[in-house]
Amino acid sequence: DAGVIQSPRHEVTEMGQEVTLRCKPISGHDYLFWYRQTMMRGLELLIYFNNNVPIDDSGMPEDRFSAKMPNASFSTLKIQPSEPRDSAVYFCASSPRGGAGTGELFFGEGSRLTVL
């Protein structure tokens, strides 16, 4: 079975440009998460969806960040305009429906973003 698929794996862009990161969760998983990882702040939750509906976006840094999940097999995280402090590895993860708090997140390989 295919795991969580993220694209692009690496993105280098200039400050002010729009960045779109993409994620395809594991088929049948009802939950999708976007996390950001930096050396300074570790792994931070940005937003998560349940059945394509955003449940908690309190981790989204500011209005420059937006996320969508138009269907069960695709999600995007957009940054517009991008800034150097957005440089990080962005992980998408999915989780199957199950008992509350099962917690097994299946992570994609991540998208490494560098904003110059």
Place this chain on the structure above:
Amino acid sequence: QKEVEQNSGPLSVPEGAIASLNCTYSDRGSQSFFWYRQYSGKSPELIMSIYSNGDKEDGRFTAQLNKASQYVSLLIRDSQPSDSATYLCAVGTRTGRRALTFGSGTRLQVQP
């Protein structure tokens, strides 16, 4: 105070020794606790989960939970160089909230 705290390390142990990794959390309502392993340049992968006070063993790994002390630990017996990685503690901090809060991780180095 961070919600989930870990010593960043590195924790260095000789091959064959027991590695002990610790984590504390601030939300007394937390109900689920996990250890993820992350190799350099890779994504996190789940290695242990624990929900009740006490010990849970899986092969060379033992997770320990003490809710009264808000403390969770991971023991790795017979450590191998292949165990060298960053270990992330993750906590389900609110009932019904499916997202996990992660600690910043402890880097483990197993010396051959």
